[in-house]
Structures are given as C-alpha cells and as structure tokens.
Amino acid sequence: MLPITEPNPPFRITRASHVSLFVTDLAASRDFYRDVIGLVVTEETDDTVYFRGLEEAAHHSLTLRRTDGAPFADRVGFRVETDEDIDRAEHWFRANDVRHRRVDVAHQGPTIQFTDGVGTHMEITSSMEVVERKMQRFDEFRAGAPQRLDHFQVVTHDVQAATDWWSQLGMRMSEYTAKDGTEELWGSWMEVKGNTHDLVFTNGRGPRLHHFAYTVPDAVKLIDAADVAGALGFGEEIDRGPGRHGISNALFLYLRDPDQHRIELFTTHYQFMDLETPPIRWDVSDPRRAQLWGMPASARWFFEASPFPEEPVNEPLLSATPGTLEDYLQIH
Missing domain, CATH: 3.10.180.10 (2,3-Dihydroxybiphenyl 1,2-Dioxygenase, domain 1)
Known part of the structure; x- marks a missing residue:
C-alpha cells in the first residue's frame, strides 16, 4: 500500500546529514576513506576521525570511532531546520512512545538520538560547526x-x-x-x-x-x-x-x-x-x-x-x- 505523506509534519527534517561507524583499525579505515574514496579529514583524535565532502561546510558527514569488538553501524543522521524542531521532535517522540534521548555530540548543536518504528538507529541535529568548503580546491581533489x-x-x-x-x-x-x-x-x-x-x-x-x-x-x-x-x-x-x-x-x-x-x-x-x-x-x-x-x-x-x-x-x-x-x- 502506498503511503500518505504528512504535509505538515510535527518537525521539519531537511536532509540526510551524517553517519557514524565503529571500525576495528582506525588508521586503516582513515586511509581508506581519505585515499581510496577521497573524503576530507576534518579532525582526528586517538579514537575518532571526522570526515566531510569537498563541498560541505558542516564539520562532518562521516565519523569513524574505534571499537575493540566487532565493527558495526552506530547511527545515521538527519538535519532538522531549527533548534525549535529539536524541541518539537522531543515532544513528538515522547507522545508517541519513541525510544529517544537528548545527547551532547561533539561539533553538533542540539541533538536527539532515537530508534524508528523498525529499529533503525537514528539521530537528528539542528546545526554543526562550520568549516571551510573545498569545492573549488581542485588541487585537493583525489580519487x-x-x-x-x-x-x-x-x-x-x-x-x-x-x-x-x-x-x-x-x-x-x-x-x-x-x-x-x-x-x-x-x-x-x-x-x-x-x-x-x-x-x-x-x-x-x-x-x-x-x-x-x-x-x-x-x-x-x-x-x-x-x-x-x-x-x-x-x-x-x-x-x-x-x-x-x-x-x-x-x-x-x-x-x-x-x-x-x-x-x-x-x-x-x-x-x-x-x-x-x-x-x-x-x-x-x-x-x-x-x-x-x-x-x-x-x-x-x-x-x-x-x-x-x-x-x-x-x-x-x-x-x-x-x-x-x-x-x-x-x-x-
């Protein structure tokens, strides 16, 4: 059966935004996404690497974190339009018994993590730290x-x-x-x-x-x-x-x-x-x-x-x- 889209949703999602993964060898995965795929490394710590695409002004669209166990997908993320949409989302999740929690995530504004109706681990945020776009740095394009x-x-x-x-x-x-x-x-x-x-x-x-x-x-x-x-x-x-x-x-x-x-x-x-x-x-x-x-x-x-x-x-x-x-x- 085809769905009926709600024209006035309870909060305003604007786009697919970011994804976080857990990996077993952080250095090897960093090299893969930087050198084989061609993503930009925004920031790197001992246990986390943040990447973005060349035209992205947001701090990250891909986050890799080290795990000592098996690799897994952490969450997929969407942007909402404003901080008020985060508040509206929290209210809707609570009213509809959606498993959720407010969290502090580095380099992100107000953020809620939640599980959708079929168990997908999701996250929404209303903003991120702004960094340099590299869409005209053609000398840095790779792969x-x-x-x-x-x-x-x-x-x-x-x-x-x-x-x-x-x-x-x-x-x-x-x-x-x-x-x-x-x-x-x-x-x-x-x-x-x-x-x-x-x-x-x-x-x-x-x-x-x-x-x-x-x-x-x-x-x-x-x-x-x-x-x-x-x-x-x-x-x-x-x-x-x-x-x-x-x-x-x-x-x-x-x-x-x-x-x-x-x-x-x-x-x-x-x-x-x-x-x-x-x-x-x-x-x-x-x-x-x-x-x-x-x-x-x-x-x-x-x-x-x-x-x-x-x-x-x-x-x-x-x-x-x-x-x-x-x-x-x-x-x-």
Missing part, C-alpha cells in the same frame, strides 16, 4: 572527489511499516519496488530535499545499514575512484559497478571499507519536487530497477549489511527476492 553525503539505504524486515512511519514525518516516496503483480512493498525510496531519496528501505534481515552515499562531480570521478581502489590494493572491495541504476537514474560505484561497511559514490539523481508527480513503480523481478544495463548485483550486495549495536535482527515479512548475479550466471 572520487566526493562532494556531499546524500542518502542512506537501510535493510528492514518490514518495508511497509518503515515507509508509513517516515511518511508521517514528511518523507515522500519517489520510487518503489513491489512484489510482482501487487502493491506489497519490497523497497521504498523516500525524500525530503527534492531529489529522489534521502532514505531508502529495502526488504531483508533488519534493521541493518546497507550503505551510505556521496555524490561525485561526474562519471569520470567514478572511474578515477575505481582506478585508485585498484592501484591501492582495494580492487576486490569494489562491491558493484560502475553501472547505472534504473531507480534514480544515477551512475554508481559501491565499495567496501576494511571492516566491510559499504559506501556508494554516484552521480546525482533527478529532481522530485512537484507534488502532483506520482512515484515510479518497479516489479522486484525487473533487473532494470537496480541495474539499467549490465549484469545484476551479487548476493553479497543484496544480503550483506552492517548491524546496529544491541538491536535484534528480524527476518523479512515479504518472501519476494531479487535475482542475483549468481542466479544470472546459472541461467546463462
């Missing part, structure tokens, strides 16, 4: 030259529940994948900033973070990132691509970091602002939705993801599964 964090994809056991939960907070569906011949949601692409997605939910064992994504200037930078990954010994960590998505129409490249967290580099999507524009529907069996040309993604791309700490992983409610590269090779 993919990521410009800004754009969106997240989360694996969930219940795409319908996730979609409904976020629709009440103003998220609007731009495209979706459904079980063939039905409107049973397998995947939901949702946005607040006027392009095709800030937050994606896909069917599977969840909640787990599938990937986070940065825009790059053009297709050449995708090739540059792949070349640099190969030259630095990370060629086998190219998880998928280069290719072109049917959903969103973007060119893409996925890579895995030393702890197997997944990052996407992509050319940005089309505009999705006019309220009368309906979402685009895809059958889950249609391989063009995920890959407009070329072979489908591997099983590890579809089924591997980063868990959230101390959050139970649930089996998916929907039985439909997409075709994988392994399936394709068996047939051909």
Whole structure:
C-alpha cells in the first residue's frame, strides 16, 4: 500500500546529514576513506576521525570511532531546520512512545538520538560547526572527489511499516519496488530535499545499514575512484559497478571499507519536487530497477549489511527476492 505523506509534519527534517561507524583499525579505515574514496579529514583524535565532502561546510558527514569488538553501524543522521524542531521532535517522540534521548555530540548543536518504528538507529541535529568548503580546491581533489553525503539505504524486515512511519514525518516516496503483480512493498525510496531519496528501505534481515552515499562531480570521478581502489590494493572491495541504476537514474560505484561497511559514490539523481508527480513503480523481478544495463548485483550486495549495536535482527515479512548475479550466471 502506498503511503500518505504528512504535509505538515510535527518537525521539519531537511536532509540526510551524517553517519557514524565503529571500525576495528582506525588508521586503516582513515586511509581508506581519505585515499581510496577521497573524503576530507576534518579532525582526528586517538579514537575518532571526522570526515566531510569537498563541498560541505558542516564539520562532518562521516565519523569513524574505534571499537575493540566487532565493527558495526552506530547511527545515521538527519538535519532538522531549527533548534525549535529539536524541541518539537522531543515532544513528538515522547507522545508517541519513541525510544529517544537528548545527547551532547561533539561539533553538533542540539541533538536527539532515537530508534524508528523498525529499529533503525537514528539521530537528528539542528546545526554543526562550520568549516571551510573545498569545492573549488581542485588541487585537493583525489580519487572520487566526493562532494556531499546524500542518502542512506537501510535493510528492514518490514518495508511497509518503515515507509508509513517516515511518511508521517514528511518523507515522500519517489520510487518503489513491489512484489510482482501487487502493491506489497519490497523497497521504498523516500525524500525530503527534492531529489529522489534521502532514505531508502529495502526488504531483508533488519534493521541493518546497507550503505551510505556521496555524490561525485561526474562519471569520470567514478572511474578515477575505481582506478585508485585498484592501484591501492582495494580492487576486490569494489562491491558493484560502475553501472547505472534504473531507480534514480544515477551512475554508481559501491565499495567496501576494511571492516566491510559499504559506501556508494554516484552521480546525482533527478529532481522530485512537484507534488502532483506520482512515484515510479518497479516489479522486484525487473533487473532494470537496480541495474539499467549490465549484469545484476551479487548476493553479497543484496544480503550483506552492517548491524546496529544491541538491536535484534528480524527476518523479512515479504518472501519476494531479487535475482542475483549468481542466479544470472546459472541461467546463462
């Protein structure tokens, strides 16, 4: 069933903003995101590294922290418009029994951490420390030259529940994948900033973070990132691509970091602002939705993801599964 977006949400989310991960070897992960991906190191301490894209003025969009245990995804973050939106969010979370807490986070303004209706670990903040944009420091561009964090994809056991939960907070569906011949949601692409997605939910064992994504200037930078990954010994960590998505129409490249967290580099999507524009529907069996040309993604791309700490992983409610590269090779 397609969701109804709340036109006047209880607080105003403006965009996907930041993500934090726990990693086992901080120096190795720093080198990967700086040298293979091309992010800017904003600040580094003994146990934390902060990164940003080249055009970002916010202090960080990616935070890595060291863990002595297994690696995991900590939280994904969104920006809200004002401090008052933080207050309104706190009131709404309390009234709706949403697990949440106010926290102090370095370099961020007022911040609330919470768990959404399907167990995803989330965070909202209204501001960050401002740093220098480097979007015209072309002499410092390296590898993919990521410009800004754009969106997240989360694996969930219940795409319908996730979609409904976020629709009440103003998220609007731009495209979706459904079980063939039905409107049973397998995947939901949702946005607040006027392009095709800030937050994606896909069917599977969840909640787990599938990937986070940065825009790059053009297709050449995708090739540059792949070349640099190969030259630095990370060629086998190219998880998928280069290719072109049917959903969103973007060119893409996925890579895995030393702890197997997944990052996407992509050319940005089309505009999705006019309220009368309906979402685009895809059958889950249609391989063009995920890959407009070329072979489908591997099983590890579809089924591997980063868990959230101390959050139970649930089996998916929907039985439909997409075709994988392994399936394709068996047939051909």
